Amino acid sequence: MDIATSFSAFHASEHAVSDAIRKLKSKIINPKLILAYFSENYDEKLIQQVLTAEFPNSQILGCSSCQGVMTDEGYNRGEGIALWAMCDYEGAFGSAIVSTNQSPYDMARQALLRAIDNSGRPGELPALILLHSSPGHEEEVIQGIEDELGIPVPIIGGSAADDHVIGNWKLFTHEQRCKEGVGLCVFYPSCNVSYSFHSGYASLGMSAIATRTEGRELIELNHRPAIDIYQEWIGQPLSGENSIVSRSSLNPLGRIAGKVHDLPYFKLSHPLKVTQRGGIELFANVDEGEELFFMEGTEERLITRAGRVIDSAFDICSASQELDPIGGITIYCAGCMLRVQDRMEEVAHYVNKAMHHMPFVCPFTFGEQGQFVGGENAHGNLMISAVLFHRD
Structure with a gap:
């Protein structure tokens, strides 16, 4: 099992995605799942086509991020494409998007069923759901997922974002692209998973x-x-x-x-x-x-709390098992990022330290989803959600 990330800041879409793929392939072989986070100026159709051609056996989920993205390589301001990949031969993953005229509640249920079908694990509850939908109806989306499953499976997610809150967000999988809809990925990993969701206010x-x-x-x-x-x-x-x-x-x-x-x-x-x-x-x-x-809240708290949220994810499961992290995903509010944009390198430092310098990706989103310590899945703003993957 392995996790790897890559990043490219080339302005042209074709150069950026090719560069990110080249870097990713030098770190990981035959990933089962690829996540792509990118700034609004990039051509999502081209990114989708190139990723699908290069990784025909991978499940793919892409989501736009506000004014850059963060990885274990640091904070990347303005624009860029980041890739996150997991290779897990014993695990399974499935991604899907539904974009119709139906209610967000119904689209969420359909996206979930399609993602489970794409994972090849019908009838099994996933260990984790990664949610990326268009902004506006996240509570209905979470309700649809939970009603379909009947059990509150942990959700981590962030609503698709653009640079200036004018609706230029984008979503895609290996099968579909959309601006308004529900995208998600179901995880059936062979490793242990821990997660955390906090506000810091x-x-x-x-x-x-x-x-x-x-x-x-x-x-x-x-x-x-x-x-x-x-x-x-x-x-x-x-x-x-x-x-x-x-x-x-x-x-x-x-x-x-x-x-x-x-x-x-x-x-x-x-x-x-x-x-x-x-x-x-x-x-x-x-x-x-x-x-x-x-x-x-305070700016100092916004800078340090991402690391504390990840530490909390460690604390939640460390009492029952010895942890050996291989990587993770962090969701950081775009509003918080914009507030402390000139100090985001400090945020990256705290996240890297908390991640034990393992590969991670972090988009900047217009709403955050996660599961609280009490087991409640929820949508909120100005929050941080994190998931860590650990070797058995």
Whole structure:
């Protein structure tokens, strides 16, 4: 069993994918699974065709990333193509995309069944699901996956991203390409798997009830315009602005996802913009009646926490087995990356150290999915999700 990564920053799609493939082939032979992460300026059709031709026996899943990508070689700003490959002769993998006019819930169920069929393991529960869908309906997608399986199999994932949140995200497998849809991969590895999902933000103690919502618009908190309450919490005037993504990145809204030893852990919702009726558009759903907490993070925490999330994945399973990591996957929020972009080399350093300098890939996404320590799969914003693979 082996994991390898490669990266190329050539601007032309054909040069970048060829360079990344050449580097990958020097490290690994006959991978069963290839993941591709790339900036929006690259031609996903060409990447798909070249990868499929070079690796005809591999399952492939590709997803666009915001303004670069990170690997064990470091942080790569602006543009580039990163490949992650796993060779596991005793394991199995299957990828699929569904892009139809059906609901995200139904597309997720169909994508899951197609991926399991492509893995050659019908009737078996996967050990892990990697999810990459277009942004907007991630909660429905997770619900569809869980309802189809009947058991909450661990999910790690991130929503496809572009450079400036204008809809230029892209997804592909060896079989299909799309802009809007559900892409995923099922894992049946012959190794041990550990995972972690965290926010790294702390509640400041202030909270309010969502008294009116519509889709991803939080219209009222405590029966008042949501932006009024949020402005009071953040201490800044925001009602005259449209996009508040940058100003809200250190102060998202949190909901309690569960508790460990009576201490709550949170899933976050990142405010995107102020609506005409004084509401706040979010990157995640909020239901009426939910309690929302005012959260706070710091740039220092954004820089160090990726390593801590990976350490947590080690801690979760180290009590029952001796760990010998061979590599992993990390999902890092694009909003967090943009906030500390000039210090992302430090983030790469902490992740490399936590990964024991094993191969990893890390896209920058517009929503993160993972499984909390309590077993809940969830979608959140400004979060980090990580999975590690360990030799038996």
